[in-house]
Amino acid sequence: MFSTLNEALNHHTVLEERGITFIEGESQSEFCSFAELYRSSMSALHLLRKNGVSEGSEVILQLDNTREFLVIFWACLLGGFIPVPLTVSKNEESMAKTLRVTGVLNRPFIVAESRHVEELREHLSRIPDRNCDLLNIQDLINQNLEHQEQPISAHPDDVAFIQFSSGTTGEPKGVKLTHRKLLANIYDLEERLGATSEDAFLNWMPLTHDLGMIMFHLLPLVAGLNQYQMPTWLFIRRPVLWLQTASHFKATMLASPNFGIKYFLNAYHKAANQRSFDWNLTPIKAIVNGAEPIDVDACRQFLDEMAVFGLDGKSMKMGYGMAEACVAVCIQEQNEAFTTYYVRRDTLSVGDQAVFLSSEDEAGLALSGTGTPLRNSQVRICDDSGRTLPKGYIGYIQIKGANITDGYYNNEEATNKLFTPDEWAHTGDLGFLIHNHLVFTGRTKDIIIINGSNYYPYDIERIAEECTDLKIKRMIACGVYNEATGTEEVVLFVLYRDKLEEFGRHADQIRRHVNHVMGIHLSVILPISKIHQTTSGKLQRYKYIEKYKEGAFQKVEDELSKWQEMREQKALVHRPKDATQQALFEIWSKLLGKKYFGVHDSFFEIGGTSILVIQMLEEVDLLYPDVITLTDIFAYPSVEQLAQLISSSDGLSKKEIQLQAVQLEAPYFEAEWSGAENQYRMVMSSSQRDRFQTFCHELQVADEAVWLALFSNAIYEISTGSKVTVHTMMDGKGWIVPFHVDFAQVESIEDLLVLAGAKKKVGEAEVYHTRDIERHVTRIEPGYVRCLFAQKGWLHTEDALHNVFDMIMEWEDLKDTSELFFRYNPSRMNGVLMKELFQTVADSIESLLSVDRVTNISVSQ
Missing domain, CATH: 2.30.38.10 (Luciferase; Domain 3)
Incomplete structure (x- = not known):
């Protein structure tokens, strides 16, 4: 066993094949061995020392990039510095937290990205006698730096790092975590989880959180096991990618708090309506669930639905812990289902x-x-x-x-x-x-947990009291568990003794300000006539929570709702003026659950949160692909502003789209205008459909993957080269995803089917939207054709895409049959040869579904 974390990393410098894989997308990842991590960290240590950081110095980490974060973290440990991981400041209150933390420390250094350094410097300059040294991460990362640095010899009782609770914004308390205590917890967890040399850890929790840092980075590193780090923002944007990544890399140890489980399920249900999944979750031994109250029903639903992918019903491991215990105190035994x-x-x-x-x-x-x-x-x-x-x-x-x-x-x-x-x-x-x-x-603590982050009621009260013009500013913030959503919500009680019809104005003012400053939405704001407190002046929050749960405020809520609706309807004078504003208005209304707001209202002041921003970007991208970014939404937060940006960006976009095409011999371009029939249809019989589904089931491929493979193969047989590209519209209306295949590398139809089933999906590189293609596609070269494979109903005869693609095949699954539709451009293509092409596809299906072939596949599988 190691006595310090430094020993562990130094011991594993010989492991070039073990390390960290940084996940950046569905097919984007970067591997960093433990040996490479050590080398990079030693280079960073050299540069940190050159910048005046010495043994015992505190170093605040304000870094979004996971790799850079870990390099600096380990550089600190190797140099005897004390790293202080903090979430990068995203709003006024989180910036205030960072500044308060600097007041707890002695004279910290702060490592941040260049865009944050100046902002931090400006805020720090306003605080008298606050001495901090700011370092730009770009000045500390140099992979090829030559140096003669040596790491310090750490002692087991040295402070390894300081853990500040996530979301702490009041008087921050930094938990001292020594090497000895961390390793005691790490070895206990390794034993409890039954970790072996074959295990691999997958994490999407932030490394500023003890669960992400200790259990899913330090533990596998100490054990010399592979780990996969997915940034939190990627999970929020594409939650289904979590288990897809687990399946791909055969991860065995995962973790998610309650809100992550529910968030994944919601996204999975939507995605499952459009596509099928072929995950293998059998290797998963443990999914650690902690960090916030556990929703039993959500966990059971998750286990039940994922069982079809082989997930063990005993894999969900409930745990209890806190930063003061490093990370864990209790966790379920191996092979024990949660009770x-x-x-x-x-x-x-x-x-x-x-x-x-x-x-x-x-x-x-x-x-x-x-x-x-x-x-x-x-x-x-x-x-x-x-x-x-x-x-x-x-x-x-x-x-x-x-x-x-x-x-x-x-x-x-x-x-x-x-x-x-x-x-x-x-x-x-x-x-x-x-x-x-x-x-x-x-x-018993007053912490309110929202999406895994902690909020203190007195902070919410203080911020809410800043903005209102109420005569008496007394407010009580409470956390109330919403059983319907499985999350904790904030209810704010306001001392108020004026007319009820006027209360809504104050509530709106408070809600907008708190959302703007803290990034949280106050679910309910209610007036009260009395403040309950003890003789010592301590607020008795539990009394308000009990009354609220008992329905004591229901009548007041109903009255407020009526007044609020009347007020919003009167105030709604700025309605959408054009199609872009209307589209954004509808997206916001769906996400926020609101009908009454104006195009000038800020998204964040009417209930928008960081998670909803990401969801909104996805919705907008469906209509206006690659026009706006997350930064744009923050900079242009109203419907009117965002619509104006979209319109101007749409008009300015001049980047041409070059869709890959396939070269054919000259006879295929001897067009026949006169009487040419340019549409064909094939209908499967009931028996063919049964055999077809048997074939797909045996090879574990989707129906459309087979159609795509056969269409691609038919095009290959008439092409002049081995490489074929068929553009597909299979995963969402409007999205065009190219399917590339080099037939020189394909040895059998089964190989081709695997490729077709594993094509790139929407959200990856080389994805286009039909609106962009119609406007900006380049002219096709003579002798080349563009081919499209799409789901029936996603194209219309009047679509401009029919002028872009020379061959289009569509498929449709009906109750008892499947149908294929084929059309071509008669102004370019030879009708006789196009009919032969489609006949080739039909013949391929007959050959594929022969009784002998299906039987042989069944036996071999």
Whole structure:
């Protein structure tokens, strides 16, 4: 076993075949061996030292690029610096968090991308006596740098890095994590997960989060195992790619919090309506679920639906942990399915004995077990007086073990509050133990978790109180779990004693400001007439949550909804003026669930969030491909502004599109205008359809992949070369994806079918939209033809695409049959030879579906 993380990386420098694969897209990835990581980090260490960073210096990491982030992280460890990973500032509040963190540290260096360096410098200049040195990442990455640097000899009790909780924006507390404590937790997790030399870890969680950094980067590195790092933004934009990547690379260890599971399922359901998947999820041993409250129903649905791809029903591993414990305290055993406990809702207070009900009882709250404590971790449940409670009783979760932090960095007061007199650590959470399994029931801390990030109520209150012109600015923010969506939502209660019809104006003002500053949407804002607090002045938030759940505010909500709708209808004077504005208006309305807003309203002030921005970009791209970017949406946040940008960009776009074509012999271009029939159709009989589906099932290919393969093969037989390109419209109306095949590399029809089934999908390189093709396609050279394969109904006879493509084949699956449609350009192509081409496709199908062939395939498979 290693005594420091530095030892682990140094030991693995001999492993050129093991390392990190950085996922950048469906077919885009970059491998970095552990040896290469070490070399790059040592080069960065040399440059860091040249810039004045010395042993013991704190280094804040403000980096979006995963590879650069890890190079600097390890350069810090190798140099004896203390890395401080922080999410890159994306709004005013996250910038404020970064600035507050600099106040906790001594004199930190900040490594950031060039575009952030100047912004950070400007903000820091406004704070008196705040000394920070800013370093540009571009000045620290040099792969070919020659140097004579040597790493320091780290001690097991040195601070490896400081972990600040994700989303912390109040008074940040930095958890000190030493090499010794990290390795204790890492080795315990390696044992619990049963990691072997054959395992591979796939991660989309941010490396600023303890789950992403410790369990899915440091653990596989210490164990010398391959790891695959997918940036969080890529998962948010293309969640289905998560399991597609797992299948492709045969990943065995994955992780996702509850919101990620639900987010994936929503995207998967949409994608499954348009395409089929051939994933193999059998290798997956564990999908670790933690970091926020667990939605039992969503997890079961996920396991049930993914079972068709071979996912083990026991693979979902629930866990419990916190930054103060490095990452994990409890996690389920190998080969153990997660257990659901249905506990009566009114027996969940401290000191109550949990009353278990059947799953059908509506009074029961479904709670997931989070497994047993790890080898070096201990858990106990205590009452208000600190006395240990028996098994099955609800109380405060306290933890102890070799992985528990020594305290908070430069914060003795918070450190003292963390521990009990007998040196157990407070978690601030509630739960109970049953059969040595921990069941988490809720949090006593005021943290509100939204999409895996933590928000403090007093921060929300402070920001909300900044903007309103209310006479009395008293507000209470609470987190309420929405069972319908499986997420936590923010409800803001506002002390208000004026006319109810005027409250909506203040609520809108608050909602827009909080969204703008913090990037979160206040789901509900309600007026209250009294502030509940203890004699010491502490707000009693739980009273508002209880009343809200009981429906005590329903009447007020109904009244506010009526006033709000009336007000919005009166205010809606700026309606869409043209087709572009109307299209954007409809996209926003669908995503935001709103009908009443104007073209001047900011997307972010009426409920837009970072996740919705990505979804909106995808929707806009369907109509206006490659015209706008995420940055544009932030810079032009209203319908009117964005529509104007789209219109101007559309008009300015002059880039020509060169669609690849296939060269044919001269006789194919002896066109026959007179009486030429340029359309043909083939209908499968019922028996043919049955045999066809049997064939597809045996080879595990989709129907359309077979059609595409046969069409490509027929074109190859009449072409002058071995390379054929057939453009396809199979994955979405309007999207053209080229299918390239070099028949010199194809040995059998089965090989061709595999290629056709694995063609590039929408979202990858070399994807075009029909609108762009119609406007900007280049003229075709004499002797060449462009070919298109599309789903029936996605083209219309009046489409300009019929003037772009010389041969078009369409397929349609009906209830009892399948049909093929073929048309060609009679002004260029010879009708007799085109008929022969289509007959070749039909004959190929007959040959493919011969009884002997299907039988032989069945036997060989």
